[in-house]
Amino acid sequence: MTGKGSLSTVETLFAEFVDGIQHGRFVPGQRLVEADLCQEFGISRGPLRETIRRLAAEGLVEIQHNRGARIKRMSREELVHLYEVREVIEGLAARMAAERATPGERDEIAAVLAAMETAIAARDHLGYADLNIRFHALLVSAAHNPTLEQIYQRLQTPTMRRQFRSLLETGAMLRSLEEHRVIIAAILAGDPLAAEAGMREHLQQSGTLIARHEAEASLSEPL
Amino acid sequence: MTGKGSLSTVETLFAEFVDGIQHGRFVPGQRLVEADLCQEFGISRGPLRETIRRLAAEGLVEIQHNRGARIKRMSREELVHLYEVREVIEGLAARMAAERATPGERDEIAAVLAAMETAIAARDHLGYADLNIRFHALLVSAAHNPTLEQIYQRLQTPTMRRQFRSLLETGAMLRSLEEHRVIIAAILAGDPLAAEAGMREHLQQSGTLIARHEAEASLSEPL
DNA sequence: CCCCCTTATATCGTAGGACAATTCGGTTCG
DNA sequence: CGAACCGAATTGTCCTACGATATAAGGGGG
Structure with missing residues (x-):
């Protein structure tokens, strides 16, 4: 998982998540377990965590300290x-x-x-x-x-x-x-x-x- | 840099950066070299990179692939x-x-x-x-x-x-x-x-x- | 029989080391 | 004088490890 041409792994992953959220592959409230996602996308925890952080900053997921991230629920x-x-x-x-x-x-x-x-x-x-x-x-x-x-x-x-x-x-x-x-x-x-x-x-x-x-x-x- | 009570390192660092940017300790255009900042804040690269990602998502810094991050310049x-x-x-x-x-x-x-x-x-x-x-x-x-x-x-x-x-x-x-x-x-x-x-x-x-x-x-x- | 307390287990948060890929500045060569 | 080249600096990513914390499971007391 090294060469990415010109796009960073994080940006690619981010787009993937956004798309997944829009198309319902991730449902609100769903937990984002790092180990599972690492395996699913074939990457290590570093870039994944950065991606999650980015998603959280955009308001798409919610991070709770020591409890991980989940897709944001909107009331x-x-x-x-x-x-x-x-x-x-x-x-x-x-x-x-x-x-x-x-x-x-x-x-x-x-x-x-x-x-x-x-x-x-x-x-x-x-x-x-x-x-x-x-x-x-x-x-x-x-x-x-x-x-x-x-x-x-x-x-x-x-x-x-x-x-x-x-x-x-x-x-x-x-x-x-x-x-x-x-x-x-x-x-x-x-x-x-x-x-x-x-x-x-x-x-x-x-x-x-x-x-x-x-x-x-x-x-x-x-x- | 282990126990943080209830606030994650990233959130603390993020606040630190925001404050630093507002008060001019970081000037627009300034490069954010990971190694230096790790030493300065006494943390490892993981949380630092997550923080930078967050700052970028908020539009406070700009990340260029393979060229690192710098405080955003606003025209x-x-x-x-x-x-x-x-x-x-x-x-x-x-x-x-x-x-x-x-x-x-x-x-x-x-x-x-x-x-x-x-x-x-x-x-x-x-x-x-x-x-x-x-x-x-x-x-x-x-x-x-x-x-x-x-x-x-x-x-x-x-x-x-x-x-x-x-x-x-x-x-x-x-x-x-x-x-x-x-x-x-x-x-x-x-x-x-x-x-x-x-x-x-x-x-x-x-x-x-x-x-x-x-x-x-x-x-x-x-x- | 139910509730509280103790003990496991899963998972996170962070550290630290390693290394290929890439950029950048300076140097040498044509 | 310009272009190819080289080396240092830095990033992007992977891996492993381990303490801290939350959640789930089990066991003793009311």
Whole structure:
């Protein structure tokens, strides 16, 4: 496990974990036993511990002294708090995107909207969920503010799975699409305030929707 | 370096570094050579590397593969980006504080304002800088949103020293105090929108002030 | 029969040594 | 004068070891 080209083991592992958490290969609350993971990934404890430390710093896992690490559980209350923050962060992103997006980025955004409409028409929930993630990421990147992007990623990661679940209803998809339309129209028109307002509205809707889903699903399974 | 009571070595070290960065014992761009630091802190490479990883995840140091870590340098452009984010984050904090602050917290906020006025009258720049940090932290904590608090800390830490510098002018202190007064009045009056607007205004002022200072001082010393 | 206390076991936190890979600065050679 | 070369410094990773701590298991007293 020596040569890694140009990427460090820790970065690779980190990405692996993030992906695993997003795709449900690691479930919230799951213990991360060092010995097991070392064997599973074929590495030694050093880099593994560094990776866990990094995950903890990003808020994806929780470390308890002398008790090891476990995938972080997010309570409904925390979810509410998170969406409060996302609202202003992505609101800012939308505003900046309306001001600073390049023509190419505007084209991309418009293309995503078109793809979303196609996905909805085809009742392709999975595809729509992907486009949804791409849409938000696109806006953030079009804001041309790396700091914002960093914060966004930190807030986004732990909720992706939940977002997907709540979009399983067609009704939710339709409402979501409508909100996206408003935001995109504002951005393409170069109207920062409308873009920000639209995004805030959108996240308020999404937030309450997901929180409600959580409440319903909280008993059936501990996701 | 065995028994640490209940705090891990990494957490202790991390705090040490954060403090060191804030107080200028580590300067931006400085290399973090593992062997040296191990000796300096009397620990082995394992915990040290974990600490560096954590610092990197918080954005305080930069790790380059096979080239080690160094204290992060923040360009003027990054500073602008950071203040754009701080504006909405702390704006949110002020709004929430106006809505949710407990009577005890409101008293504390009022007390800080009083202390600030005293400090200004005494031309106590250092005291005022401390109070300034405390004021902002207090608002964020009065927002009762742990996620927000976490993000805030991440954004706040790397700029503390700069903030201090730009407050060295009495004129800046006076303007800052005036802005604080507006924010606090809004919070105590329970006016969320005014509090948010006031905080945004305040951070815009501070941001441009600090950026200007940077521009002036950029040649004399690489802080 | 249940509860508390003692004893194992699993796991973490940290130390320390080792070594290949890589970077960097200075030197030699064309 | 530039390019290839060499050696020192440093990182990234592995390994082994061992005290400290938490959790689980078992055994004696109420």
